Amino acid sequence: MTPRPTVEDRLAPAKVLSAAADGAAELFRANGGDLDTIFGNAGIRVSDLGDPVSELNLTQYCEMFEIAAAETGNDNIGLSFGQSFQPRQLGMLGYAAISSPTLAAALRNMEELFPAHQGQSSFGLLNDDGILWLCYRILDPRIEARRQDAELSLGMFCNVFKTALGPDWRPLEVRFEHARPDGWGDHERMFGAPVQFGRRTNAIAFRRSDLDTRMPTCDPYLFSVVKAFLQSRVPQDQDPADFAEVVRNEVKMQLGSAAPSVGQIAAILGLTGQEFQKRLKRNGLSFNDILRAARHELALHYLEDQDMPLTDIAYSLGYSELSAFSRAFRSWTGMSPQRYRRT
Known part of the structure; x- marks a missing residue:
């Protein structure tokens, strides 16, 4: 008898816009990785990364970074990628953030439009006694290896804050859902904040007063164009x-x-x-x-x-x-x- 399909089997594959991998090939190569091995084992073609509005399978995207970490011997390759990843590289979602009038509007717009950028994932704000947390995690139960994605994603999000608050801004605390890795000292050094592991979700803490900061790259016309595109994808x-x-x-x-x-x-x-x-x-x-x-x-x-x-x-x-x-x-x-x- 053929087994009945599970809920996971019925889920369509989650997607992410390929802009989220902008610069990945160059980073892998710089770390001594063989691109044919990394992309081939992940089932991704390098040419798939050329169009910022094309889609990648989210499972394969996460696998690509996990494979790259093993292939290059750099266990913190996702962490490095996220720290250097600027909001403009994130494509439409990044432009939606930096063209917003304030940091509060940027985060609210990212939350509203995030499903158009990446499927079966959670992105939102949590108020904890005057301290705010930007929380992110993949919800697709089929994606188990997600450490590299979590570390690169929080780095990306921190750079949205730095666009408004300056390059010296640091989160109050960083949390990850995965277990503490061997090279965890690099995490505290790169984020410039205490880092905890094995928590319920991935999150960065910041002050509520940060939200009032104006975004220096505010562009209402650009935002209207980007928002229309992202909304058309939902x-x-x-x-x-x-x-x-x-x-x-x-x-x-x-x-x-x-x-x-x-x-x-x-x-x-x-x-x-x-x-x-x-x-x-x-x-x-x-x-x-x-x-x-x-x-x-x-x-x-x-x-x-x-x-x-x-x-x-x-x-x-x-x-x-x-x-x-x-x-x-x-x-x-x-x-x-x-x-x-x-x-």
């Missing part, structure tokens, strides 16, 4: 999971002493309250369910910090008192926050 009927991810990220960003309202999130997304509600309904989504999921995710994140009082966690999630948070947490996990933290 299906009009956005996948409900993708839309839910965007809304959930915005909710997490706005959570604080009170939970954000439907109207607040709608305004951030450029929609009226009525338009937002219709879009939620069309995608079979509930705002309360998304708010609950955002609180659940953030609660698990905050509970990792053993020094953060439970009362502070409750207030950070928009609960007016600890008892309300405890009841909600028990409904999510079947245990109290205190017990969850102990285990």
Whole structure:
């Protein structure tokens, strides 16, 4: 009997615009790598990299860097690639960022348009007691070897910040989901910040005040052209999971002493309250369910910090008192926050 296909089998291959590999061949060659071996084993043709709006299979893209690390003997080749990778090299998504009026707008536009650049991935902002985190991870369960991609991607994103804040800007902290590698000292040196490994996601921390910085390369006309192109790549009927991810990220960003309202999130997304509600309904989504999921995710994140009082966690999630948070947490996990933290 033929086995039934799994969910992973039914997923279409995730894609990434080939601009994300701009300069990779030159880096591999400079590190002594054989391009025929690297690209051949990854199933990618060097000519595929010539057109910045062509697509690469995301699995093969990640494999290309993992193979290059082994072939060249440079275990930190992704880290090196990301540190030198400038936003313009990222193609349309990079131009969407640097042509925005402020860093806040740049990150918001990247979050909105990221699905057009790279599929089956998460990109968004997280508010953690006044410190913001830019979080990124690949969601495609078929891509297991992703260390090099994570390290090069966070380097790329840091260079968007440096476009606005100057070349001396450094993140407050960097986190990776993969285990700590042997050469991890290079990570702290290159990022100029403490680096942690084995975390839930890949992320860089920065100050909220950074968001107000104006982008010196702001270009409204260029942004309108780039945005139109990227939007044309996203299906009009956005996948409900993708839309839910965007809304959930915005909710997490706005959570604080009170939970954000439907109207607040709608305004951030450029929609009226009525338009937002219709879009939620069309995608079979509930705002309360998304708010609950955002609180659940953030609660698990905050509970990792053993020094953060439970009362502070409750207030950070928009609960007016600890008892309300405890009841909600028990409904999510079947245990109290205190017990969850102990285990």
